[in-house]
């Protein structure tokens with residue numbers, strides 16, 4: 001029996017069954033004990049959660065200020081959304097209003113200070129948008145004693161750090177990262193409020209939000225398996241399906257999609273170059289030095305193998321160090337993991353001399369992997385740990401490199417699968433709640449694993465490869481759900497605990 005047949009036949013959860021019951025179930029499916037052998041793995045495959053993927057590349061690859069997509073970009077977007085909602089309220093609701101209040105729950109409360117959540121909220125209420133955000137203003141907003149003024153429907157409100165309440169970390173709200181924004185009357189009663197959820201990668205939604213008005217994807221898929229079926233049934237390439245869907249979902253033409261891809265590539269490239277040019281300390285309550293520039297410069301005198309590894313690592317470090325300083329970066333899929341894809345992309349452009357068309361194609365493949373992980377598991381460290389950030393970034397980068405190199409869909413899938421698989425179980429344990437330790441170095445390791453995954457996938461016989469992307473994504477979700485809260489971006493476990501308490 002070949003690998004795919006076995007996996008299809010065992011697409012049921014065997015977890016919790018006795019060995020005898022498992023054999024009986026498999027026998028009922030026509031699989032004998034002899035066919036299984038003695039080492040057949042038990043599969044607990046969780047089926048995809050969504051009907052059809054409707055995320056766009058613009059949603060996944062967002063440009064914004066660091067250091068965190070879930071804790072900086074999303075709160076900035078949320079505050080901007082709330083500001084817009086206030087502008088649309090009836091005048092009689094605004095008239096008695098005296099103040100604004102923001103309550104942070106879960107990981108947002110536990111690690112928000114280190115992630116500049118408070119600065120992002122104030123910036124959003126002052127009218128800033130992620131892509132054009134004034135990073136100097138973000139630096140200035142670090143002064144918690146200063147107050148600002150915002151005018152909403154002609155009425156002035158004071159915007160200051162005191163309006164942000166760092167509420168409970170443990171809670172029963174539906175999402176780990178919850179933020180409640182309120183418009184208050186003079187007696188403190190709420191005139192208008194929204195409960196927002198930061199769902200990872202800079203995405204957010206609010207309680208009771210109507211479904212977004214956007215187009216339907218031309219090709220409907222919710223797993224790698226169904227995506228591959230589209231390629232076969234319609235005789236299409238990965239690029240054709242991804243491009244057609246992006247155009248249908250966003251209601252734009254092909255040229256607009258290409259312009260967007262070029263912006264993403266340019267921002268990633270700029271973040272590598274800017275990071276390699278800077279040195280010194282990263283703003284933090286403890287002394288933390290940049291090292292990307294040093295490692296790159298040292299690599300120039302090295303033999304080829306060491307030079308390659310050091311340069312690839314330095315590119316990832318450069319972006320992540322800039323991200324920690326609040327520079328603009330691209331969520332890929334998050335800002336904590338923003339260094340992994342640009343490092344591989346920079347290598348593709350400057351070492352492998354790939355043309356712009358190949359880089360765009362690579363982004364489409366990376367985007368596909370990001371969509372699948374976001375839809376069927378999560379890309380939020382607060383939900384599934386660092387496997388959902390660096391693990392997914394590494395898988396996206398591996399798919400990008402494979403596809404842009406001209407690999408077939410089997411090799412592209414195996415490269416992504418391997419990169420994700422070998423991050424399974426990785427917890428999110430930022431020291432002090434800052435996107436520094438272990439985050440910055442993890443990006444370098446994510447890039448190295450991505451490259452290695454491509455090298456192995458493009459050399460082995462992929463028909464003999466056991467694991468597939470859908471099942472590894474399911475394993476990531478299951479593993480993430482089993483992680484205690486201390487290991488999901490609360491800074492209370494792992495390095496976040498041992499580095500602080502020792």
Ligand code: SF4
Nearest residue numbers: 336381386389428439
């Ligand atoms: S440990 Fe990983 S998931 Fe957690 S903040 Fe750092 S990069 Fe993100």
